[in-house]
Amino acid sequence: MLSEGAHFMKGMVLGGLFCLLLALLGSLRLGTESGTVDHHRHHHVQAPSKDELTRLSDSRMQELSNQVQISCIIMVQPKILVYWATAANTWSKHCDKAVFYTSESSKALEAVDLNEKDDWARLRKALKHAYENAGDLRWFFVAQPTTFAIIENLKYLVLTKDPSEPFYLGNAMKSGELEYVAYDSGIVLSYEALKRLVHVFQDEEKCPERGRALWKLSEDKQLAVCLKYTGVFAENGEDAQGKGLFNSKSVYSVISDSMKANPNNVVEGCCSDMAVTFNGMSPNQMQVMMFGVYRLRPYGHDFHDLLMFDPPEGSDND
Incomplete structure (x- = not known):
């Protein structure tokens, strides 16, 4: 009985240590995952x-x-055409050069067709083209x-x-x-x-x-x-x-x-x-x-900025 009790206690201790190890690993993993939402701390x-x-x-x-x-490299896909169209007609007009790179050809809007379905391969091609x-x-x-x-x-x-x-x-x-x-x-x-x-x-x-x-x-x-x-x-x-x-x-x-x-x-x-x-x-x-x-402008208010960035020619958003 004593031997069985000793084995039982030994099993309990080992089990406890195993659970503790799992908890520590879990906390480390969570700590790593939580790090994905932290701002960069060093640079x-x-x-x-x-x-x-x-x-x-x-x-x-x-x-x-x-x-x-600024050269704007905007990655688009025909399946999100409404976002593509909105970006083309709003903020991208303030880029000095704005190029849309698409995964496949589209007759609706102008873009560089990279003919590539893989997201990473497509981004590589777009960056190389921009360079x-x-x-x-x-x-x-x-x-x-x-x-x-x-x-x-x-x-x-x-x-x-x-x-x-x-x-x-x-x-x-x-x-x-x-x-x-x-x-x-x-x-x-x-x-x-x-x-x-x-x-x-x-x-x-x-x-x-x-x-x-x-x-x-x-x-x-x-x-x-x-x-x-x-x-x-x-x-x-x-x-x-x-x-x-x-x-x-x-x-x-x-x-x-x-x-x-x-x-x-x-x-x-x-x-x-x-x-x-x-x-x-x-x-x-x-x-x-x-x-x-x-x-939107408050009438009569002067912002007194020290410098001005003129929009590119043809921008109708000012």
Whole structure:
């Protein structure tokens, strides 16, 4: 009986240790998963402060504002034609160059047909095409048609940054050990970062066109893996106060979240007034956003901005 009791206690102890190990592994896994919604903690790219701009001469500010031009790479599919059409008729008109890349040909709207069903392979082809047709453009913004972008705020963010340096920024996230920029919030690449990326595309060992892993990485994570081999790492885009500029949620959602988390200071707790992107809005909500951002004006109010980004010729959204 004593032997049986000893075996019983031994089994209880081992079982308890096993359960404890499972709990620890579970907490580690949850910790890793929760890390996917945390902002990037180590690398930050901040927009210039007003004090920083006032130290620049008028001629230098004008030179910078003329130099900063954005090439928008917008990934679309015919099955979401209504979002595609909305992006084409709203915020993308403020890009200095906007090219839509589609998975298959469509007679409804103009786009580059990549004839590719795989999401990652299609993104690779689009980035390579944008690089080869960049011309004088030195900043690249990759977006989905469900993302709404305020291009002037993006220009302000990168105003004093050198595109010959490898910038890869947006809403920086972490998944396990991998730091990446969330696709749904928009991805910004400098010319140097895109140049390195296109180069590593040629190395199938480091950056395969077709995933060879047991599980398939999303496009934004695969992009981060390839860039990591070139020495380019994800950076979080922020305003001068440290608030994130790239949002994976709609305006309604971020305000609703702030009302719950910061009921006594909703606006300050919500988001930056220099926000670059929002996501998850319906086409009608995007049209309303265009009205609020570009058309609604309080009569007699002067914003006293230190510089101006003129919209591209032909833009009818101002």
